[in-house]
Amino acid sequence: MKYSFYPSHQEDAERHEGPIIPAMVQNSPEMISTTLPTGNQVTQSLQLTKNFRRWRNLLINKIDGLRAEWETQKSAARNEIDSANEYLERNVFTDTYENRELVVPSAILSLGAFFSGRVLSNPNNWGKSNNILAGRPSILGKVCTSIPSRLLLPFLLAGTVFTQLTPVTANNIWTTFEKDALPKKFTDDSHRLWKEYYVDGLLKGKQNLCRAVNEKLQQNVKFVRENISDRLK
Numbered sequence: 001m002k003y004s005f006y007p008s009h010q011e012d013a014e015r016h017e018g019p020i021i022p023a024m025v026q027n028s029p030e031m032i033s034t035t036l037p038t039g040n041q042v043t044q045s046l047q048l049t050k051n052f053r054r055w056r057n058l059l060i061n062k063i064d065g066l067r068a069e070w071e072t073q074k075s076a077a078r079n080e081i082d083s084a085n086e087y088l089e090r091n092v093f094t095d096t097y098e099n100r101e102l103v104v105p106s107a108i109l110s111l112g113a114f115f116s117g118r119v120l121s122n123p124n125n126w127g128k129s130n131n132i133l134a135g136r137p138s139i140l141g142k143v144c145t146s147i148p149s150r151l152l153l154p155f156l157l158a159g160t161v162f163t164q165l166t167p168v169t170a171n172n173i174w175t176t177f178e179k180d181a182l183p184k185k186f187t188d189d190s191h192r193l194w195k196e197y198y199v200d201g202l203l204k205g206k207q208n209l210c211r212a213v214n215e216k217l218q219q220n221v222k223f224v225r226e227n228i229s230d231r232l233k
Contacts, residue, residue: 095168106165117154
């Protein structure tokens with residue numbers, strides 16, 4: 001028997017006659033055949049082609065809409081950031097020297113003060129334990145580890161450090177917070193109470209006491225000097 005290891009020209013011709021399409025599909029009015037410039041013949045369904053074209057247009061429109069929405073959101077976010085920066089520069093960061101030299105170190109030291117407050121208010125750092133044999137914490141430890149101290153001490157230390165290093169910026173932050181975040185009636189009442197009980201009350205009483213003590217000391221010193229001077233005569 002003779003075997004042929006090479007395909008015959010007849011098989012090539014039969015293989016390239018065209019796509020194998022059932023006659024009932026090829027003769028359907030829904031199908032259309034088109035010859036491309038390359039010479040290839042394409043058979044397609046009009047309804048499927050129409051549906052694919054519609055789905056493609058819908059997908060393109062959806063992508064275009066999402067892209068336009070993304071650009072709109074980016075522009076809105078950029079405008080919000082610019083507005084926030086302008087507002088902060090106009091209302092908070094008004095001191096040029098503090099902005100250039102002190103704000104960053106003050107923020108870092110305030111962060112360190114906050115963590116120091118967390119350490120000081122941690123009960124485990126004062127020997128507090130459920131073990132009955134463990135030492136009892138001191139009065140200072142009880143004060144520092146109380147619930148109000150654990151909530152307020154870190155923020156008080158951070159605020160104190162920031163206020164001492166950058167007083168103008170800290171005052172602007174507090175003023176802006178009062179103006180934008182707190183009700184006006186609450187702000188007015190707090191200012192009135194602060195002025196009434198602290199400025200005109202405690203602070204003024206302290207100043208009067210210091211003045212009276214200073215005057216009394218001066219009078220006593222004068223009296224002693226006069227007595228010494230009279231005895232020396």
